Structure formats: structure tokens, C-alpha cells
Amino acid sequence: MLSYVAYSIASGSLTLSRSVLDRAADRRRDEDWLEKAWAAPDTQVVVAVGDKLQATADRSALNLVAPAEAPEGIRIFLGIDRESGAGQTADGRAVFAVLVAGEADESYAGLRELGVVLSDREAGIAVHVVGLANWHAVNTHCANCGEHTVVVEAGSVRDCPNCGIHHFPRTDPAIIVMVTDDQDRALLGRNGAWPEGRYSTLAGFVEPGESLEAAVRREVLEESGVIVGPEVLYAGSQPWPLPSSLMLGFYAKAIGTEIEVDGDEISDARWFSREDLRALVEAGTMAIPGNISISRRLIEGWYGEELTGSW
Structure with a gap:
């Protein structure tokens, strides 16, 4: 290991x-x-x-x-x-x-x-x-029969008066992970829809029947081609109700360093040393997520201190 x-x-x-x-x-x-x-x-x-x-x-x-x-x-x-x-x-x-x-x-x-x-x-x-608010906005009608739902239990539940189903607020689990290699470099990727120079940790939704650790390995492999080893360590979680996610943060170790991005969601991914990352951020040629993001905290946890600059 x-x-x-x-x-x-x-x-x-x-x-x-x-x-x-x-x-x-x-x-x-x-x-x-x-x-x-x-x-x-x-x-x-x-x-x-x-x-x-x-x-x-x-x-x-x-x-x-x-x-x-x-x-x-x-x-x-x-x-x-x-x-x-x-x-x-x-x-x-x-x-x-x-x-x-x-x-x-x-x-x-x-x-x-x-x-x-x-x-x-x-x-x-x-x-x-x-x-x-986001949940109420998209649950005005029953998914089972189509009837208009009514608000009950002080706004925490919506009931269907026709078929009797109780509709509860939904939270979608999503993993977000800082992957490092055997040189202790960080793997960061850029979404194809983002401006040049914007990078973040890799993330994705947990699929039905999937453990969090399995989701980490699958998402990293799908997006970057990098294989994650057996150690996947939980770091913390943060609600992200935009509209309904719970971001579950992890640190993981890669086996190998070869990168092959999916070309769909991720257009570029690279390994960054601490020196490289700091130099690029301070030069303004690279931007990392803002302070509200758990991605920023994962990056700074690896880096060892707070960084300047953000999206």
C-alpha cells in the first residue's frame, strides 16, 4: 500500500x-x-x-x-x-x-x-x-399522479391530496476530491465551459447503489484517466443548495500519473506542485475556487496555508 x-x-x-x-x-x-x-x-x-x-x-x-x-x-x-x-x-x-x-x-x-x-x-x-426554496419551486406537483401538492409540517413536507404521497426535501450527495501523486503534487482540472486558467478539484454526483469511495474512484477515472488507490480519506462536508447538493470532500492517493481527460466535462487536467500553484495564482494566470467552496478548503488543506486569488 x-x-x-x-x-x-x-x-x-x-x-x-x-x-x-x-x-x-x-x-x-x-x-x-x-x-x-x-x-x-x-x-x-x-x-x-x-x-x-x-x-x-x-x-x-x-x-x-x-x-x-x-x-x-x-x-x-x-x-x-x-x-x-x-x-x-x-x-x-x-x-x-x-x-x-x-x-x-x-x-x-x-x-x-x-x-x-x-x-x-x-x-x-x-x-x-x-x-x-429550491425544493419547493420544483415540487409543486406530485411526481406519482401529477396532482398539485400542498405544503405541510411548517414547510418541511409537501403532501399529495390525491394519492397521499408525502414528498420530502431531497439532497443529492456529490463527492469532491483532492488527488495527490507520489511526489505530493495535486491533481486539478478545468471544466470545458470555464475560462482559461480556472482550475478546481474533481467532483461528481454519487450514483444509485454506489459507495462514496467508489464514486471518488469512478469520477476521477472518468474525468482524468487517473487511477485512485485504496486510501480514500474523508475530509468534511458542506451543503450546496444550488439547487440541492451535499458536497462530501475527500483526499485520495493516485496510482500512476498519466492523465487522459474525458474531453467532455473536463478539457484539461494537470499535476501541480505547491511552488507551481502559488506562482501561477500570484501571477494571475491561474484562478482557484472562491472561499465559499469546499474545493478551496481541500486545496488549502493540501497546500498547508491560505492562498490568495479566486474565481
Whole structure:
């Protein structure tokens, strides 16, 4: 077996993996409690249009409003802020979202813009809202019989009134992996649709009946022609609700260094030493993913420190 250096993602560095609220799933069917929580003066509401959230004017935080100030829309119970010491019961302060139809104006912003500036509490709120908003948008009708579905359980489920099927939010697992060779070089690839100079770690969706480790080996082989050895080490995960993924990060060791890209999704892939990567990034001839991405954290985990420059 090849020797393997275990890299790691810095604790707390995954921008969209931060969460503070207790989701309090047991309250989703308690209509009396939900109505009291909605009526409480200290309850907070985030408003969403599509996958964009209402933000403060300086784009530094979510614009959390009182229920009386929230517009009409799909009301979603997000959870309880038990740290607040406030709330309509001893539970703590309740937090809701309202999903509004229409076009977002300039007061709204997306996760790519807000993710890196939000607090842990608000980052957790944001990914929860965007994930549910995207799910509600594409599940208005039953996949079994075509009937219009109705929102139940405080926005966490949609039911079909015709055939009785319960529709739950879906999360699609996807692997993303930093592969290194026996010289400790990193394998990075460029999607054919990206501008020249943009590179990232390899990634892909997990297929039915497939383990995460098998997905790592298959995706790397399909996209780059590189064979991954027996050691595939889990590094961390991050929700990516654009629209419904959970990115599962790994480090893996390659057997051999020959590259043969698929020419479809990946147009170029290369081995980079730390010196090569830093020189290219600092020269501005190569761009790596931004700070919101788990790919960036995998790269920096291998590199050993933070890097400058991004997409």
C-alpha cells in the first residue's frame, strides 16, 4: 500500500457548514405552538425570492424582520435560537422564512455573495432557506399522479391530496476530491465551459447503489484517466443548495500519473506542485475556487496555508 499523508480542512473553515439554530423538528406539526411562535414579537423572519435572500443595505447580514413586517408567501419554520435567552416560550426565539413569488429586487442577494460574510447563525439560516426554496419551486406537483401538492409540517413536507404521497426535501450527495501523486503534487482540472486558467478539484454526483469511495474512484477515472488507490480519506462536508447538493470532500492517493481527460466535462487536467500553484495564482494566470467552496478548503488543506486569488 502506498504511504499517504493525511491532510485536513481547518476546523470551522467550511463557509456553508456553520449552523447554530436547533431545527426543532418536533414542533413542525404543532400548529398551536407555531401560531404562538409566529405571533411572538421577538420572532425573526427571513424573506426569500427564488434562491435569493433579503439582505441589509451593505450586504453584510440578512435582513431579519418581525412577522408583522413579513409579506405573504410560503411560511417555513426554520428552528429555535436557544442561545438568545428570549422567545415566546422557554424554548427560545423562533426563526421563520417566507418564500415569495416574483422577481428579486436589489435588496436581495444570493449565497455566493452572502455566504462568506454571514455569521455562523445566519449562514446556517441561509443554506436552510435556499435549499427549501429550491425544493419547493420544483415540487409543486406530485411526481406519482401529477396532482398539485400542498405544503405541510411548517414547510418541511409537501403532501399529495390525491394519492397521499408525502414528498420530502431531497439532497443529492456529490463527492469532491483532492488527488495527490507520489511526489505530493495535486491533481486539478478545468471544466470545458470555464475560462482559461480556472482550475478546481474533481467532483461528481454519487450514483444509485454506489459507495462514496467508489464514486471518488469512478469520477476521477472518468474525468482524468487517473487511477485512485485504496486510501480514500474523508475530509468534511458542506451543503450546496444550488439547487440541492451535499458536497462530501475527500483526499485520495493516485496510482500512476498519466492523465487522459474525458474531453467532455473536463478539457484539461494537470499535476501541480505547491511552488507551481502559488506562482501561477500570484501571477494571475491561474484562478482557484472562491472561499465559499469546499474545493478551496481541500486545496488549502493540501497546500498547508491560505492562498490568495479566486474565481
